[in-house]
Amino acid sequence: MKYIEIDQPSGKRIAKWMRTVCISEDGMIFVPSCISSSDSEIMLCASFDGTPIVNYLNHVFVPSTWMSVEFPKTKEVCAVIEAKVKEITAVKI
Secondary structure, three states, X not given: OEEEEOOOOOOOOOOHHHHEEEEOOOOOEEEEHHHOXXXXXXXXXXXXXXXXXXXXXXXXXXXXXXXXXXXXXXXXXXXXXXXXXXXXXHHHO
């Protein structure tokens, strides 16, 4: 698992875990569940669906593709995160 931490926005203090995405060995992008709802709600839904979950700094991360389908209001945010991750990893890898 690789972790990519986004820089702290100027003038704002955002927790490290909220600025982090996880990338599995097969390229699956995991996003913080808080972009949709509570960790416990997302964890229950993901577990019920058999969706992989990552725990990082005691917070739940789920695949961005699953999140955008199951919680449609996150579709745009997940798309932006996915595009940025692909941009970053294309440069670093």
